[in-house]
Amino acid sequence: MTASRDRIAQPWGTRTPYAAGEQWPQRVDQFLASGVEPDSVHRWVQSASILHSNGDALDIAVKDGAIVGVRGRGVDRVNRGRLGPKDLFGWQANGSQDRLTRPLIRVNGELVETDWDTAMDAIVARSKELLQEKGPSAIGFYTSGQLFLEEYYTLGVIAHGAIGTNHVDGNTRLCTATAAEALKESFGCDGQPASYTDVDHADVIALFGHNVAETQSVLWSRMLDRLAGPNPPAIVCVDPRPTPVAEHAAVHLAPLPGTNVALMNGLLHEIVEHDWIDRQWIEQHTVGFDELRTQLAPYTPEKVAAICDVPAANLREAARLIGTAGRLLSTVLQGFYQSHQATAAAVQVNNLHLIRGMLGKPGCGVLQMNGQPTAQNTRECGADGDLAGFRNWANDSHIAELAQLWNIDTAQIPHYGPPTHAMQMFRYAEQGSLKMLWVSATNPAVSLPELARIRSILSQDRLFLVVQDIFRTETAELADVVLPAATWGEKTGTFTNVDRTVHLSDKAVEPPGDARPDLEIFLDYARRMDFRDKDDNPLPPWHDAESAFEAWKKCSAGRPCDYTGITYDQLRGGSGIQWPCNAEHPGGTERLYTDGQFFSSPDYCEAYGKDLVTGAPLEPTEYRALNPDAKAIIKAAEYLPAHERPSERYPFALITGRTLYHFHTRTKTGRAPQLNAAAPRAWVEISQQDARAHGIEEGDVLQVSSPRGTLQAQARVSGIRPGVLFVPFHYGYWDTGGDEHDRAANELTITDWDPVSKQPIFKTAAAAVTRIGAGTGPAPAPTTAASAPLASAITPTSGGAAALVTEHSAATSEGNR
Ligand SMILES: Nc1nc2c(c(=O)[nH]1)N[C@H]1C(S)=C(S)[C@@H](COP(=O)(O)OP(=O)(O)OC[C@H]3O[C@@H](n4cnc5c(=O)[nH]c(N)nc54)[C@H](O)[C@@H]3O)O[C@H]1N2
Ligand SMILES: Nc1nc2c(c(=O)[nH]1)N[C@H]1C(S)=C(S)[C@@H](COP(=O)(O)OP(=O)(O)OC[C@H]3O[C@@H](n4cnc5c(=O)[nH]c(N)nc54)[C@H](O)[C@@H]3O)O[C@H]1N2
Numbered sequence: 001m002t003a004s005r006d007r008i009a010q011p012w013g014t015r016t017p018y019a020a021g022e023q024w025p026q027r028v029d030q031f032l033a034s035g036v037e038p039d040s041v042h043r044w045v046q047s048a049s050i051l052h053s054n055g056d057a058l059d060i061a062v063k064d065g066a067i068v069g070v071r072g073r074g075v076d077r078v079n080r081g082r083l084g085p086k087d088l089f090g091w092q093a094n095g096s097q098d099r100l101t102r103p104l105i106r107v108n109g110e111l112v113e114t115d116w117d118t119a120m121d122a123i124v125a126r127s128k129e130l131l132q133e134k135g136p137s138a139i140g141f142y143t144s145g146q147l148f149l150e151e152y153y154t155l156g157v158i159a160h161g162a163i164g165t166n167h168v169d170g171n172t173r174l175c176t177a178t179a180a181e182a183l184k185e186s187f188g189c190d191g192q193p194a195s196y197t198d199v200d201h202a203d204v205i206a207l208f209g210h211n212v213a214e215t216q217s218v219l220w221s222r223m224l225d226r227l228a229g230p231n232p233p234a235i236v237c238v239d240p241r242p243t244p245v246a247e248h249a250a251v252h253l254a255p256l257p258g259t260n261v262a263l264m265n266g267l268l269h270e271i272v273e274h275d276w277i278d279r280q281w282i283e284q285h286t287v288g289f290d291e292l293r294t295q296l297a298p299y300t301p302e303k304v305a306a307i308c309d310v311p312a313a314n315l316r317e318a319a320r321l322i323g324t325a326g327r328l329l330s331t332v333l334q335g336f337y338q339s340h341q342a343t344a345a346a347v348q349v350n351n352l353h354l355i356r357g358m359l360g361k362p363g364c365g366v367l368q369m370n371g372q373p374t375a376q377n378t379r380e381c382g383a384d385g386d387l388a389g390f391r392n393w394a395n396d397s398h399i400a401e402l403a404q405l406w407n408i409d410t411a412q413i414p415h416y417g418p419p420t421h422a423m424q425m426f427r428y429a430e431q432g433s434l435k436m437l438w439v440s441a442t443n444p445a446v447s448l449p450e451l452a453r454i455r456s457i458l459s460q461d462r463l464f465l466v467v468q469d470i471f472r473t474e475t476a477e478l479a480d481v482v483l484p485a486a487t488w489g490e491k492t493g494t495f496t497n498v499d500r501t502v503h504l505s506d507k508a509v510e511p512p513g514d515a516r517p518d519l520e521i522f523l524d525y526a527r528r529m530d531f532r533d534k535d536d537n538p539l540p541p542w543h544d545a546e547s548a549f550e551a552w553k554k555c556s557a558g559r560p561c562d563y564t565g566i567t568y569d570q571l572r573g574g575s576g577i578q579w580p581c582n583a584e585h586p587g588g589t590e591r592l593y594t595d596g597q598f599f600s601s602p603d604y605c606e607a608y609g610k611d612l613v614t615g616a617p618l619e620p621t622e623y624r625a626l627n628p629d630a631k632a633i634i635k636a637a638e639y640l641p642a643h644e645r646p647s648e649r650y651p652f653a654l655i656t657g658r659t660l661y662h663f664h665t666r667t668k669t670g671r672a673p674q675l676n677a678a679a680p681r682a683w684v685e686i687s688q689q690d691a692r693a694h695g696i697e698e699g700d701v702l703q704v705s706s707p708r709g710t711l712q713a714q715a716r717v718s719g720i721r722p723g724v725l726f727v728p729f730h731y732g733y734w735d736t737g738g739d740e741h742d743r744a745a746n747e748l749t750i751t752d753w754d755p756v757s758k759q760p761i762f763k764t765a766a767a768a769v770t771r772i773g774a775g776t777g778p779a780p781a782p783t784t785a786a787s788a789p790l791a792s793a794i795t796p797t798s799g800g801a802a803a804l805v806t807e808h809s810a811a812t813s814e815g816n817r
């Protein structure tokens with residue numbers, strides 16, 4: 001059956017219901033530019049989506065050397081052909097007239113066009129000068145979760161190996177540092193235990209601070225199809241906003257922001273009290289349960305209800321569902337990772353599974369979610385404050401392995417302390433010890449907290465700032481040298497989604513002008529710097545994407561993220577493949593920890609762990625004493641109130657986050673007409689109760705202020721819980737024509753981070769709101785999801801004929817939700 005749907009109005013498309021244990025039916029979504037007939041497409045080139053972490057496999061339609069559309073890949077295990085709105089429409093940004101096509105260099109205060117030799121020679125001259133005068137610690141790299149595996153591994157080898165700086169991190173610090181840390185704390189190593197196929201088997205799915213409907217919309221379609229089929233799962237939702245997940249939940253807990261640890265301790269308390277635990281599994285496979293039980297004692301439902309401001313009865317009901325589930329799947333994302341006590345809270349979700357023995361079986365597992373499409377690879381390849389192959393910086397034999405692989409001296413790889421985290425790198429730049437910062441594929445002038453401070457750091461004369469992007473972003477405007485990159489569709493490489501599925505993305509078209517793939521840029525830098533290994537061979541020795549991938553395979557051999565069984569050829573044609581994939585598991589691995597064995601032995605583990613409250617690292621000897629036999633680690637944490645709480649002057653809790661139609665700082669989605677029209681400007685979500693108390697109506701212009709700054713936007717009176725304001729963080733000022741900063745959420749956010757994962761806190765701050773005046777109509781916020789208005793007279797969000805998408809499936813039932 002073939003249907004045509006406005007996929008701005010109906011983001012999740014047509015339902016294809018299925019029952020527990022069945023395979024998710026295929027539905028192939030296709031969108032082509034207007035006027036392009038399917039049979040006029042010249043080539044379909046294999047890839048996967050790059051605007052979230054789901055890894056939806058797709059083919060890129062090419063006609064006359066240009067991208068003209070996309071089609072989902074029905075054979076793929078991840079999406080079975082489906083695509084989300086950003087996947088369907090976002091590719092149009094590639095063809096934007098305002099792509100960067102030539103390098104830029106600052107001359108007399110202005111950025112002017114130049115050639116590659118001039119741009120690269122300026123970077124090389126500054127690098128050499130700094131290395132000679134100040135040493136490697138004067139140079140830092142701030143990269144992304146949006147490049148390809150081959151690019152991260154190359155950057156990691158250049159930074160950690162050839163230069164020897166410890167200052168290498170990614171925007172993944174803002175994104176999934178807590179996911180990685182929570183996995184290390186509980187299982188001794190990064191790597192997702194679960195698989196997306198667990199959605200097909202679960203009978204309870206619990207989502208913790210995760211608005212999957214808007215942020216991994218195809219994964220939500222999978223859950224919706226289970227909900228529409230026989231014996232559907234019960235959904236538990238923990239989120240202060242009325243997300244689509246909350247609407248479909250059997251229990252929705254809407255805690256005060258920043259109280260997640262109290263809430264989790266409350267759930268665990270009930271589960272232990274009722275003995276809904278698997279004692280034998282705990283005994284055989286874990287350490288630390290007794291400390292947990294002691295820690296939980298005070299967290300009675302009544303006490304927790306008071307801290308979180310949720311009804312005690314709902315807490316009990318959520319605990320009962322989770323505690324009695326036969327097959328429990330949990331997901332965790334930014335409502336935990338970017339909130340107060342991030343790692344401590346995320347680890348308590350792992351604990352739910354450890355005390356119930358719910359791991360490594362169909363329908364049982366934890367997804368400590370990723371956000372960005374390639375964040376998993378930033379972590380695996382050591383471009384973000386981890387070391388390549390999930391190696392442990394505090395284990396000398398792991399450093400020796402890397403030195404041998406890279407054929408350099410062990411002493412050349414910095415490991416005197418943990419790799420520097422992003423917020424600390426910006427602090428070093430502020431203080432002046434970091435003198436050159438190379439930013440690739442991220443836009444910190446909009447995405448970091450407390451933007452007034454970030455602007456002042458990045459604009460300093462004494463900081464040499466290199467920005468490698470595809471557009472002239474707010475950050476590029478502050479650079480000394482801007483390098484024009486080729487992007488997805490214009491270069492080849494691999495990347496790995498949340499559930500360890502590796503996809504290949506092939507080059508479909510030529511990049512615009514002189515733009516070059518990020519991999520080529522990094523390798524060109526290495527050649528011009530003349531980096532060498534011990535035998536005087538070029539370092540890194542590889543020369544293109546496939547040779548970089550082959551080198552990475554050697555680095556991954558024997559580690560949890562083992563890619564040795566994967567080749568580019570195997571990734572072409574069929575479905576993506578889940579790592580580990582090696583001689584023992586030639587077809588890949590669906591679930592980790594099926595045998596209750598963990599990657600946590602003291603000699604093998606990625607990290608020795610930290611104190612969940614203070615972040616103090618454990619000594620190797622302490623870890624060995626705690627966990628000699630490679631078990632999973634149950635770690636308890638007490639709840640502590642957030643540093644910045646609502647006060648008389650700033651009476652609201654401010655949270656920030658996403659909408660379905662935009663990706664981050666909108667450099668791509670703001671240039672896709674259907675997506676931009678669906679959410680053209682920023683807004684502020686406020687509850688009806690608070691709106692009434694402040695004389696605010698839908699569409700009124702508000703000023704929101706925090707101790708850091710202010711912004712102005714129209715009010716959306718929504719079902720958000722009272723006492724909380726929500727602002728989307730997508731809106732910078734590249735497209736306002738001016739330099740006014742007062743619409744970016746990060747003007748308001750606080751410079752503070754989780755002590756364990758060092759992830760900045762974007763979801764716990766205090767703010768005040770003032771009504772400035774009436775607006776011209778309702779807020780420019782979508783009506784389809786969490787930002788839906790309470791007022792019914794507002795025109796629903798729609799993309800009209802321009803957003804019609806073809807959906808092809810064997811059998812479907814009608815309806816969007
Ligand atoms: N459409 C879209 N999709 C995306 C992205 C995008 O920009 N746009 N970005 C991708 C990336 S990089 C990421 S990291 C993911 C993020 O995906 P999500 O984490 O799902 O998205 P967010 O909107 O940041 O936050 C999720 C929810 O956390 C809730 N929340 C806020 N504070 C708290 C709290 O203290 N406790 C609890 N329990 N909940 C809280 C918010 O109400 C919000 O609904 O999305 C990915 N997918
Ligand atoms: N207040 C608040 N702030 C947040 C968050 C929040 O929830 N609230 N979320 C945080 C999270 S989870 C994230 S992931 C970050 C995201 O923050 P950023 O990473 O700053 O956001 P993006 O807009 O994705 O920036 C990516 C940049 O890379 C460029 N680019 C795209 N493709 C390529 C390529 O192939 N090569 C190169 N060289 N460049 C490319 C894009 O044009 C864009 O400028 O924001 C964080 N900041």
Ligand SMILES: [Mo]
Pocket residue numbers: 174175176371372
């Ligand atoms: Mo993210």
